Amino acid sequence: MPAKPGKAVALDVLDVAGNLQLTQGMIEAFERAHPETVSKVTYSKAPAPDLAGKIKAQQQAGRVQIDLVLTGTDGLAAGVEQDLWADMKPFRDRVGDPDYLQPAADMAELAQGKGTAIVYYPSGPLVEYDPDAVKSPPASPQALLAWAKKHPKRFQYADPANSGPGRTWLMGLPYLLGDKDPADPEKGWDKTWAYLKELDKYTAPYASGTTETMKNLAGGQVDMIMSTTGWYINPRALGTVPKKMAVGRFDRMTWVTDAQYAVVPKGVDADTMSAVLQLIKWILTPEQQAKAYDDGYFYPGPAVKDVPLSMAPAKSRKVIEEYGVPDFDRWIDEFPKKPSLPAQAQVKAFDLWNRNVAGG
Incomplete structure (x- = not known):
């Protein structure tokens, strides 16, 4: 592996997690600062469920055209399951030893050396609702079920395999319901699967992704959806969802933490890999973070x-001052945090949800 490319390389970056909202400015800054390493960056986007098939087809054809994938735990898990990602462990010294926040370090471990955690948040599960229609937000899963029974098809969440709020809800329920083993969706989630099957009778049709639930909430098709810290702030700041929408949490909640990762498909050449490693190291500096x-x-x-937020660009500080929720920081400190399921368990959870809940 060369210390740097023999000549500047063009990078093809695929985003399946909305990650470019966070990192495109970091990547563009690297491109400007290191023209000897990166000559050009091309960006594309795809839904997370399409990722594994897309990469696998390129690998089988012997023509890997995507150099770097920005993905959430869903795409990471699918790629780990099918052995699509390059092993990053031998190159750890190239990236350095990021001084991760502890929950982010726990999320980094989920990559099993097949990727690098580059952003982190405590996620949820949280409920987002129209305060004109929901006078008292549910403070427990049982209260949510009771509300859904009284207001059929007015609550919605998205397919967990393609939605951060959807999978955070799925993985947070075992903690809220006191299930036997929150880490084992096959043998330890009896209460969770029973609850979701019952809730299924009263929910609106499952959305294909989080954005669909936000649009439905904004348009009045539903009154309450599953959300997270970021999904509550950002669509309101962008005007996708009216600012008036409110957010609530469950009593005695456990945060299911989330992260997004930089992963490299197997088959990327050595020069390109050396450039990607330099880029990842750059992204993990405090100034870029x-x-x-x-x-x-x-x-x-x-x-x-x-x-701290004081290091963020002025635009970010202004948005969070206007659309943020001071309680979020208090809740983050107050409630315990658990990492998302490991890759194989996450794939199993999505499969069981498809068969036992959505398929029912």
Whole structure:
């Protein structure tokens, strides 16, 4: 592996997680600062469920055209399951040893050396609702079920395999319901699967992604959806969802933390890999991490320590001052945090949800 490319390389970056909202400014800054390493960056986007098939087809054809994938735990898990990602462990010294926040370090471990955590947030599960229609937000899963029974088809969440709020809800329920083993969706989630099957009778049709639920809430098709810190702030800041929408939490909640990752498909050449490693190291510096506050999409956003909001660009500070929720910081400190399921368990959870809940 060369210390740097023989000549500047063109990078093709695929985003399946909305991550470019957080990192495109970091990548563009690297491109400007290091023209000897990167000559050009091309960006594309795709839904997370399409990722594994897209990469696998390129690998089988012997023509890997995507050099870097920005993904959430869903795409990461699918790629780990099918052995699509390059092993990053031998190159750890190239990236350095990021001074991760502890929950972000726990999320980094989920990559099993097949990727690098680049942004982090405590996620949820949270409920977002129209205060004109929901006078008292549910403070427990049982209260949510009772509300849904009284207001059929007015509550919605998205397919967990393609939605941060959807999978955070799925993985947060075992803690809220006191299930036997929150880490084992196959043998430890009896209460969770029973609850979701019952809730299924009263929910609106499952959305294909989070954005669909936001549009339905904004348009009045539903009154309440599952959300997260970032998904509550960002669509309101962008005007996708009216500012008046409110947010609530469950009593005695456990945060299911989330992260997004940089992964490299197997088959990328050595020069390109050396450039990608330099880029990842750049992204994990505090100066670049401060840009992860963005417009609140992944609030807070930075994965490393000592990156306060005061370091963020002025636009980010203004958005979070206007659309943020002071209670979020208090709740983040107050309630315990658990990492998302490991890759294989997450794939199993999505499969069981498809068969036992959506398929029912």
